[in-house]
Amino acid sequence: STHKFKQQVYNVLNSYFLDKGPYLIKKKQIIYLDKSFDSKVLMDLEFDTKSDAHYHQGKIYVLNIDHQLYTVDTSSKEIIRQDQQIFNVFTFFSIIDDFFIFNDIDLNLFVVNLMTLEKFKTDFNNCYRLYTFLDKVLLHCKVEQQFWFIVCQFNNGQLTELKRMQGIIDQPMFHSNNLGLQKIYRKNQIIDLSDIYSEMIDKSAKSNQFYHPIYGATFWPEYSQKQSRLYLQTLIGKLEDDEFVQKLEQPEGKRKLLLQHSNEKLQKSNKLRFPNHIKLFAANCKVKKHIKESFLKLNLIDLNAHLVVDDFE
Template identity: 30%
Template sequence: NHKLENEVITIANSVVPIMIKKTGEVFYLNDQFLEQILFTLDFDVITDAQYHKGKFYIHNFSEWKIFVVDAVTQQANCFNNIEVFNIYSQSAIVNNALFFISEENKLKYVDLATNYIHEKSYNCNFIWSFGNQLLLESNDDITIIDVKNEIEVIKVNLSIDGYNNFNNFGIQQIFNEEQVINIGTGKIFQLEMIERQQYYNKLFGATFYPEFADQQVSVYLQYLKQQIINDQYIQSLLQTNQLPSTSRKIILEANFEKLQNIIKINVFKFTKKYFRLKNSRQHTKHILQGLNKTVKQITQQFDTSE
């Protein structure tokens, strides 16, 4: 972990960990931890932003609305005229849904594929995400929901405090307690409350809790790979020479795994067609074992667990 000199905002789920300075400069760190400026925003940003398929969704606190910024053109526009009502986190993206909190403290979401707005049955004041999980805080209650499976993971009579306008790689501090909660698992940990500084994580970006990074990597990496597959902007980054090595490895590994799944499907179809049905499963098993071994040897070259 690399200690950051000044407090920054992270654009979560961006594969290449992109951050925003208080001066509005949007940047990433290369392998030597040198800043690479991408562009500069002309509005105030206080809380962490979100990335989704070539676009950055950012709280514009100059106008108190959510803005969407195109990663290629850097053009910024108001997104569906959605307002924000607090300096802390009031929106989060999980898969193709941008969740946000209405003026009446209702949880709503925009389907980013259709742009339709839907309402959920939850009331909440603040919201954070990590992978497929969503943490909601409302009236001193914390609820973590699994968005993909539409189930509640945990509900406890606590509230969030501390560095709560930051995602912190899925870790949030409990109000008035020496505890933090892991959004990815719903587990609560004891933690000495000391004055903290941000550290840079090569997979996520900035966090005040770097000691929890190792246990977050697996879930976050799996989520990123699912998002990478159909993201044309992320795929286009492979053509550049400025991509950090960790980010490049993640994209390549996701592409190899996608190829592996395609091969599996086609091998099964082939064996089912050309071998007798009673032997088809056995032939498929042997072929897949060979393919898995080959793909494993290739993907070992792109280990992203560091």
């Protein structure tokens, strides 16, 4: 898409398979764009936000400018204030699988299991910002008076550091997740969480977001094709156990994507459960194919040329 936003918007991450998704947040409203790229209001939030929201299991998690976390019920549209003893989010949060990751007012990094509400502190502190993409987490932390980008692997609530690079994050891109891309300030260099590498780029700054029909808004549309494909693959897997999404009537394009994933998963499952049966079936198919091919060849042979007739005179 070449649609460019004139003002900053925030994404509701993982909202593509919601009705009319993906969703965006503009000022105090959750919106979507129609086919003409006109904004349509889904609901009013009654408060301002300053970071991306996240959809998870029938709820949209959204943080207001006063550091209070709310959830929006996607069925009833009810807005519920969350317990600040558990979700004492300061500026940034994200969700991977069933885990809620955030920095608190003291800039310590915490993880909450959304299924059990168990909360635990990680080993990372002085974390000013965090972003996630697929199973990776990008932290922007201050270490010994220097700012560092720290890339971590996230697995079942645990963060394992993979790489770190010194640098300051660039504005205004840092407000958004950007499909796992962030730019280092005063360097023509971006960090790509999908490949865990930094790449030199031509342009030093980005001032506008562009619309992407799967993800929402990004400052880096030139990377959207690769990033959105990876994002979509991961998202479909996440939604297998999502009762709310599974009950929705999806338009044809989205329905085909979900069915394709289900079929691929079933095929993989059958290979694991019945490996010998599948091998035998495949072998039988090869034998049948060979017999059929041999029979067809036989029909092409001039049988008279191969008959020997005894002539008794």
